[in-house]
Amino acid sequence: MNKELMTARILEAKNAKGLTWEAMAQSIGMSPVFTTSACFGSNSLTEDKALAVCEMLELDREVADALQACPYKSWDWTVPQDPLIYRFYEVTGVYGDTLKALIHEKFGDGIMSAIDFEMAVDKEENPAGDRVVVTMSGKFLPYKKW
Amino acid sequence: MNKELMTARILEAKNAKGLTWEAMAQSIGMSPVFTTSACFGSNSLTEDKALAVCEMLELDREVADALQACPYKSWDWTVPQDPLIYRFYEVTGVYGDTLKALIHEKFGDGIMSAIDFEMAVDKEENPAGDRVVVTMSGKFLPYKKW
Amino acid sequence: MNKELMTARILEAKNAKGLTWEAMAQSIGMSPVFTTSACFGSNSLTEDKALAVCEMLELDREVADALQACPYKSWDWTVPQDPLIYRFYEVTGVYGDTLKALIHEKFGDGIMSAIDFEMAVDKEENPAGDRVVVTMSGKFLPYKKW
């Protein structure tokens, strides 16, 4: 079973049971972003978490195996087209130099890891319109000087 | 004076005075990300903030005018090449579907604004290696149904 | 049922019944552009509107569910090839700087939202040749200065 089929099976079961990503994440004791990304095939779960997902969704062992496989990460469009995703691309473009300047100022020469990395999506209620709050936390990796 | 020359003049003065972006931002009472992005020509300042920047850096009126102009935002590479900036592109690619699923789950059909938007870069000290924490907050914009 | 299958089912029923987009839109009390775009899978309908579409076309619940799902918006060609669609791309290219200058002059630094947005297509009869009139209305979003 490949990751695509795995995702289709999970989405079908999730919809049938009326579960949310938040609820699924809470139930297996992991964050919503990581849980969702694993179910979409962009990350891998440990065996116990994979089994927990499958138990909750009443899916069989094959899905659990697929959830543990190391994913091949890819995306469809070099420049994303969906407006929601494009805005993150736009932020990277518009603020790229700014992020670079501030991270170098605070940490020196290096980067924020996208591997030793976590992210959260929160809703901030606001009378002027609720806000989406996305928090990324990545380990600072200094360039090795050898 | 165009934005490029403006940035060059600001960087020169900033280096000469040994100022940091953090200090400059604090001094004019704005956030470090916004202040830096305005100095890089990706955002515009109001007149009083533009004058405050120029006073601090001992730069003339022309720079203050350029800081207030509406910027033409662009970036050099469709796929960014600098490793620090690329990692944000990678995050958008790898987690794009996840961000979409979670924002729709929490807010319904719509997007996070990249215009009514703010961002912070923080340093989280951590014995296993300090972490870069990037927080984005954008107004949720529901799709108008007309 | 995904959006593609949904669109195929709707087009088939619409052709069988000899309905126009205008008539369908009027019948559910929404605009022709929005109704059409939702049927093409580029926007989502509320439950009552989705049910109204399905009732009119004698389509089942699955189609109504698909009409309510948040769409993944994409298009086939980075530069559109169909001449009708290309002309809108050409207008964006030729008049992009002009739109930018005039919107900034009238509203300040910000953009026209493509989310809190509506559009109409009208026919203006004209002895020298009828004219296509496309009216876009999007909320002005000023850049947050934080």
Added chain:
Amino acid sequence: MNKELMTARILEAKNAKGLTWEAMAQSIGMSPVFTTSACFGSNSLTEDKALAVCEMLELDREVADALQACPYKSWDWTVPQDPLIYRFYEVTGVYGDTLKALIHEKFGDGIMSAIDFEMAVDKEENPAGDRVVVTMSGKFLPYKKW
């Protein structure tokens, strides 16, 4: 004098005199969009209008000649990057099929001309936030069947 230098000279004079595009357009009796696009080098003016622009801005004959030259129209990025311009590209992508369906429904097989074409940008005041209203009017061109 090429179009680029012409635009630079016009912008300089316009800023020095504190004129708006609206005022310039009104003064020469043409629409703001067309006047602005001609000054940016995307359209050509007739001799009398070109001279009127130059008189108003106290610019010499060379600028007037450049304003009358047939422009070579081009733009920098296949996919525009500036957020204001990008939103129009996004609208073309998301609503391309819808525009095609509705224009064909109302007019038959053909396209909206981008040459026998005019456009206006208006501000619609609105307590929930002012709106940008862009109106395009292009002659319908039916495909010749020969």
Added chain:
Amino acid sequence: MNKELMTARILEAKNAKGLTWEAMAQSIGMSPVFTTSACFGSNSLTEDKALAVCEMLELDREVADALQACPYKSWDWTVPQDPLIYRFYEVTGVYGDTLKALIHEKFGDGIMSAIDFEMAVDKEENPAGDRVVVTMSGKFLPYKKW
């Protein structure tokens, strides 16, 4: 029935009957280029012509309906690869500026329409090698100055 299937059905029938495009065009009283392009799905026919094509090829009503549908025009390669088609792309590249200069010189600022347009392909016998003669005729469209 979509245009692709329509084309396949027409080609099959045309081969079975040993017809040429020229003969088919003559039989329905239209030009060879237009007739061929409609059969390839790049143009639409009026009802009587569509029925005439189907009668000649003994194809059913569905094909006639597909021939009348407004086509979505597209092509496979941004830069065409087939040598015969590439040569036309090369001509556009090499002579683009020349075509622009001469059309502007003869007609003023405007373009040749590709919609109110017709084209013929002829064979000119020549002892030094026969020549392909392609004649394009498009209405001149002057830029509206509004």
Added chain:
Amino acid sequence: MNKELMTARILEAKNAKGLTWEAMAQSIGMSPVFTTSACFGSNSLTEDKALAVCEMLELDREVADALQACPYKSWDWTVPQDPLIYRFYEVTGVYGDTLKALIHEKFGDGIMSAIDFEMAVDKEENPAGDRVVVTMSGKFLPYKKW
């Protein structure tokens, strides 16, 4: 002297003398398209024609030498952006398969040469709007079967 500088010198002299491409071509006894393309640096002239151009425009020997050099042919945009030139690209895209089918039907397997090639641009007066008539004539080159 490279081709770019040569073109600039020719355009300057042509404008100063108020000459048209048609007149220049007639004067040297060559076609307008070829003459124009040689002056734009896309083709080379024989020595006598190059000298004739320079005499007419009162330009020196260096320009005549440059006119005789074999050109490096190139163009700026893979997909042309200027609307006049784009329409020819669109014609190639929309009618590519049709041109291929008809040339093969009339001539067999081979192509129209873009080298042993000539082209004319004519104005056809027409009460419904004048028409641009572009005639291409290229030698048919059959594929060698070896």
Added chain:
Amino acid sequence: MNKELMTARILEAKNAKGLTWEAMAQSIGMSPVFTTSACFGSNSLTEDKALAVCEMLELDREVADALQACPYKSWDWTVPQDPLIYRFYEVTGVYGDTLKALIHEKFGDGIMSAIDFEMAVDKEENPAGDRVVVTMSGKFLPYKKW
């Protein structure tokens, strides 16, 4: 039967019979490169050669018809990825200007035809390592000056 299926059928029969391209070419009295390219669907054969191929491989009439059809030539990657094919692309890139200079020096302004063209692949035994010798011969086509 399209060219792809034709190639599949030929390869299958060729493998089953243990034939080489060289042997097949010799048997039908044509060159190995041309024979191979026709079997891969990049060139067309005359009727007698097509029948000869089919007789040798015990394939039916349909394959012979497909071998005679004018091919639509295309390739998968704008920049080839297979190392063997890439090296020819690299040679074109590295030596393009050199080929241009030498052909112009020897022949004047024109090109080597890729249509009236033939090619051979030979093995040159060499104690320092055998060499691949590729010989291309194309008719020189001078630019028509009209």
Added chain:
Amino acid sequence: MNKELMTARILEAKNAKGLTWEAMAQSIGMSPVFTTSACFGSNSLTEDKALAVCEMLELDREVADALQACPYKSWDWTVPQDPLIYRFYEVTGVYGDTLKALIHEKFGDGIMSAIDFEMAVDKEENPAGDRVVVTMSGKFLPYKKW
């Protein structure tokens, strides 16, 4: 002195002296293709050859040094636009699979080296039109199986 300036200096001297690439190559005892490519900056010469070129052209030591430097090889267009160079690209595209099949048939799994490589351009007189003969010879490199 970089390679670009070196080439400019060599072309200027070559033109002034009325030398051909053939003559220059013969004079230094190397092949025309290699000599030309080194002068265009695509290959490097040994010291004695570099000095011989400079002596023949009366150029100074700096040019000889530049001729010996290892070049950074690049080309302007991913898909070449100049028709002469494009034809070689087309040959690679159309015959890529054929070259691959025949080289593998004759040599096994491996490639033709583009490094241990030589090429010649010859003129073959022919009453039906002279032919350009390009001969490439590259060492066969078998894939190491380790």
Added chain:
Amino acid sequence: MNKELMTARILEAKNAKGLTWEAMAQSIGMSPVFTTSACFGSNSLTEDKALAVCEMLELDREVADALQACPYKSWDWTVPQDPLIYRFYEVTGVYGDTLKALIHEKFGDGIMSAIDFEMAVDKEENPAGDRVVVTMSGKFLPYKKW
């Protein structure tokens, strides 16, 4: 049987038997990188090695034949998207000039062969975090000077 199907069959058998690439490579007496790449269809095996793989995995003759076929090497994304693979692309980009300078300094004008080439992936245990050690060894190929 094509290479894709071959890989699918091998992976299925490998998983069923719980074998590692290391173990498979050791068993057939070849390196892990080469063995893996052959099983993924990027390299070809000699007959004895192909049979050995099939025996170990209990796969039939068809798979062994496919393992011996010369592969068509390609990859999905011009810029790789999977983070693990992208890092190697990044290293090539960031260190390309450095690799070029050092190889030229040590070896003269030429390249490292990617054909007479081998590679190993090793794990270096390290208290600060284990390290991936990739060793490439390619024959130096000096540019032929002919």
Added chain:
Amino acid sequence: MNKELMTARILEAKNAKGLTWEAMAQSIGMSPVFTTSACFGSNSLTEDKALAVCEMLELDREVADALQACPYKSWDWTVPQDPLIYRFYEVTGVYGDTLKALIHEKFGDGIMSAIDFEMAVDKEENPAGDRVVVTMSGKFLPYKKW
């Protein structure tokens, strides 16, 4: 002083003094790859190393400052064109899946860091032709599971 000018100054001085990258690296006690990449502007040096480079080359303080600045890393061609650099791109393409499979097999789900990374280029003498040995060592970064 930007990195480009810095590199030019260093190369000039290095050539004037006849130094090698190896010698420079040894003299400042760092590896040749890192030293070279820092001098090419792809990495930054600590203050003492930057001063050591400048002392050795008799360059002033400005160069030392530039050597310490955090670099903006970029490269000219998405697909590298220089043959030496291209071969590393080819290796990444051909062996990408293999590297992924073996690293996951040895280390689990994660990547090789390109930041906590070092590389060496060595010459291995070999009677069959010297070999370039490139050794990369990057810290394994496991995906955080949060």
